[in-house]
Amino acid sequence: MTALHTRYLGFDPELVDYGQAWEVQRQLHAQILNGEAESTLLLLEHADVYTAGKRTEPQDRPQDGTPVIDVDRGGKLTWHGRGQLVGYPLLHLKDRSAVKDYVCALENVIIRILADDYGISASRVEGRSGVWLTDGGAVRKIAAIGIRVHRSVTMHGFALNCSNDLAPFGNIIPCGISDAGTTTISAELGRTVTPADIAPRIAEELQAVLPRYISSRVDAAGPGTSDLLTAGKESTPKEEVSR
DSSP, X not given: OOOOEEEEEXXXXXXXXXHHHHHHHHHHHHHHHTTSSOOEEEEXXXXXXXXXXXXXXXXXXXXXXXXXXXOSSSSOEEEEOTTEEEEEEEOBBSOGGGHHHHHHHHHHHHHHHHHHHHOOOOEEETTEEEEEEOGGGOXXXXXXXXXXXXXXXXEEEEEEESSOOSGGGGGSOGGGOOSOEEOOHHHHHTSOOOHHXXXXXXXXXXXXXXXXXXXXXXXOSOSOOOHHHHTSBSSOHHHHTOO
């Protein structure tokens, strides 16, 4: 089975600028298409930013003039920042029709880790992407999914709320959904769980699950060689954030 390479691009205090990470994705996307790089999972923690997917409506945007970066993924408006684990799997899909299954696989990995490692019961909600908590009568989102597939290679991915401040979501209509709240792993547990804490488990599970979706014909090459990408370390985030 084709392997999935993983790179940790940066975690608190070395937060990753969104524009830099997007450029890494674009370069790696081109390298995968050309057979110069293997399918790769990027894991990181962004500096604070709002991003708008292609379905974002004017009323979804912050009303105070806060800058928003328009991106080419699906979905609507969301926030990334300190305390949120972001994952960008760049895979050359062997079956372009398997996009829905691929998205479900991302959701299932998060759901399984939340249950097995943290005792949090999460699920999907019909008609809505992402991972949700529905217990206690209050529906709240704990992870968002937004992807793009161009020439059978995926971009963008998921954002899992770990220990982030939820206040930035109050300035927008996150993902265009006004009738549900947001939450974090830390808020649900009453103790701090950081992106660096959970990233190795996410990587482990995705490395086990995602290769079944990867085309084997393009992954003979090693990891990409762009300056930005090689700056990402292959060590665990625990090693990266040690002070």
